Amino acid sequence: MKEIATFMVNEKHYELAIEPHMLLVEVLRDELGLTGTKHSCGIGSCGACTVLIDGRPVLSCLTLALTVRGKDITTIEGLAQGTTLHPIQKAFVEHGAIQCGYCTPGMILSAKALLDKNLNPTDKEVKHALSGNLCRCTGYVKIIDAVLAAAEAMSKEAHP
Amino acid sequence: MARLLRPFEYRGPQTVGEAVRMLSEYDAQARVLAGGTDLIVSMKKRQISPRYIVYIKDIPDLNYVHYSQETGLTIGALATHRSIADSSIIKDRYNLLATACNKVGTPQVRNMGTIGGNICKAGPSQDTPPVLLVLDARLKLVSLGGERVVPIDTFFLAPFKTVLQQGELLTEIQIPNPPPVSAGCYKWATKTVAVDETLVGVAVLMSVDSADGVCTDIKIALGSVAPTPMRARQAEEVLRGKRIDDRLIGQAAQVAAGETRPRSRADFRRRMSRHLVSEAIAETWKMIR
Ligand SMILES: Cc1cc2nc3c(=O)[nH]c(=O)nc-3n(C[C@H](O)[C@H](O)[C@H](O)COP(=O)(O)OP(=O)(O)OC[C@H]3O[C@@H](n4cnc5c(N)ncnc54)[C@H](O)[C@@H]3O)c2cc1C
Ligand code: FES
Ligand code: FES
Numbered sequence: 001m002k003e004i005a006t007f008m009v010n011e012k013h014y015e016l017a018i019e020p021h022m023l024l025v026e027v028l029r030d031e032l033g034l035t036g037t038k039h040s041c042g043i044g045s046c047g048a049c050t051v052l053i054d055g056r057p058v059l060s061c062l063t064l065a066l067t068v069r070g071k072d073i074t075t076i077e078g079l080a081q082g083t084t085l086h087p088i089q090k091a092f093v094e095h096g097a098i099q100c101g102y103c104t105p106g107m108i109l110s111a112k113a114l115l116d117k118n119l120n121p122t123d124k125e126v127k128h129a130l131s132g133n134l135c136r137c138t139g140y141v142k143i144i145d146a147v148l149a150a151a152e153a154m155s156k157e158a159h160p
Numbered sequence: 161m162a163r164l165l166r167p168f169e170y171r172g173p174q175t176v177g178e179a180v181r182m183l184s185e186y187d188a189q190a191r192v193l194a195g196g197t198d199l200i201v202s203m204k205k206r207q208i209s210p211r212y213i214v215y216i217k218d219i220p221d222l223n224y225v226h227y228s229q230e231t232g233l234t235i236g237a238l239a240t241h242r243s244i245a246d247s248s249i250i251k252d253r254y255n256l257l258a259t260a261c262n263k264v265g266t267p268q269v270r271n272m273g274t275i276g277g278n279i280c281k282a283g284p285s286q287d288t289p290p291v292l293l294v295l296d297a298r299l300k301l302v303s304l305g306g307e308r309v310v311p312i313d314t315f316f317l318a319p320f321k322t323v324l325q326q327g328e329l330l331t332e333i334q335i336p337n338p339p340p341v342s343a344g345c346y347k348w349a350t351k352t353v354a355v356d357e358t359l360v361g362v363a364v365l366m367s368v369d370s371a372d373g374v375c376t377d378i379k380i381a382l383g384s385v386a387p388t389p390m391r392a393r394q395a396e397e398v399l400r401g402k403r404i405d406d407r408l409i410g411q412a413a414q415v416a417a418g419e420t421r422p423r424s425r426a427d428f429r430r431r432m433s434r435h436l437v438s439e440a441i442a443e444t445w446k447m448i449r
Pocket of ligand 1: 043044045191192193194195196197198199200201237238263264265266269272273274275276277278279280281285286287288324328329330331356357358
C-alpha cells in the first residue's frame, strides 16, 4: 500500500505517494527525475549511488526511501548554483577527473562531505574519504588532485 | 541479482516496547531492519523475503556510547560504526574496537551500518565480534517477555545463527573496564574483492604485572577461521603467567593456528592466522611494556 511521504531533497520539499519497498535511489531517479544519482551494483560496493543524508555520505541503493522522510537529502543536483558549478565540480572538470562520469556524482558528494568538515585534508585523508567510491576509468590520481585543488580553492574563498 | 526489492509491509516503531510487540506478533514473518547494509542486500539476493520490515532506527535512545568508571562502556545497538570509531572514550580506552569499526566496509557503510547489525548478522567474517570476545562484552536482549543479558561467547551458534530468539531485539552492548595495565589490538587480512571482506581477523587483549613484566592474562579471538568467531584458549594458556618473548609468541601463534577450523582456503587461513596472531601479540606487548 502506498504511503504519503515528505522528502526534503536539495532544500526543496516533495510530497509523494510511495511504496514501502522503494529504495531511495528509485525515488530520486524515477519519481523525482533526479538522475544524477547513479544506480550501479545495487549491493553497496561501488558508491555510484552515494547521496548525503544530513551531510553524511550513504548509499541510496541500500536505503529504504521511507526511512529518510524529513531528513536533509543532498544529491549532485543540489551543488551547482544555477550555472555556477560548485568548486569541487569545477576542479573535477579542470583536472580531467571525469571520464565516463558514472562515478562522478558519488565521488563529488563523498568529497563534499570531507571538505565540509576539513578544508585542509592530506592526500591520505582524501583517499580514505573516497575509499567507498570506485572508478573504473581514471585511475584515481586526477580525482585526488581535483579534490585537493578544490580544498585549496574553497579555503581561499573561506579565508580570503 | 535483482536490484529492486519485493513488496513488504513497513513498520516504524518508536519505542523498544512497540518493536518487540510487533516482532512477537509477526513472528517468523518479520525482520528487524537497522542500517540495512546487510539485510537489504540479502533481500535483493532473494535469500529472504520478509512479509514485515520492522525498522528500528527511529527508536530514540538506542544510539549512544556511554562510559562510567563504575559500569564501564555501554553502547546502544544502533550506534554506527562511524560513531564508535569516532568516540574519544573508545579511541582512548578501547582502541581495538575503534580499529575494528573503522575497518568495516567503506565510509558510506560505516555511516549506515550499526554494531547491533554487525553482531546479529553473525557471519563468520564480521569484524567486531573477535574484539567484543576479548573485551568480554555482554549483550542485552529484550523481548515481550522481558530481558536477559548473555555473554558474547555464548551468543554465536553457527554461521548466521545465534541464541537470539524470534521476537528478541539486541538493545545494548556492555563492556567492562579493561584490566588496569592492559593493551590490545585488532589485525586482519582481507580477501581481494571490491570491498575488503575479512579473510582472517585477530583481536588480542593482554594485561601484565607492572612489577615483574609477567603476562597475567591474555585473550585471543579470531574471526572468519571457524563457523563462529572463536577464542584461541590453548594459545592463551601458552602465554598466561609467563614473561613474553619472541619464542613464546611464535609458539602461541602456532597453537592458535592449530585451533582454527576454516571451512575454505583452510591452509591459507591457518598460515594467516599464525602470522596475524604473532603480529597482534607482539604489537600489544610493545604497547604495554
Ligand atoms: C559494501 C559492504 C561492505 C561491508 N564490509 C563489512 C566489513 O568489512 N566488515 C563487517 O563486519 N561487515 C561488513 N559489511 C556487512 C554489514 O555492513 C555490517 O555487518 C553492518 O554492521 C550491519 O549492520 P546494519 O545495521 O546495516 O544491519 P542490518 O542490515 O540492518 O541488519 C543485519 C541483520 O541483523 C539483524 N538486526 C540488526 N539489528 C538488530 C538488533 N538490534 N536486534 C536484533 N536483530 C538485529 C537484522 O534483522 C539482520 O538480520 C559490509 C556490507 C556492505 C554492503
Ligand atoms: S549502486 Fe549503490 S553502492 Fe553500487
Ligand atoms: S569516470 Fe568512469 S567510472 Fe569513474
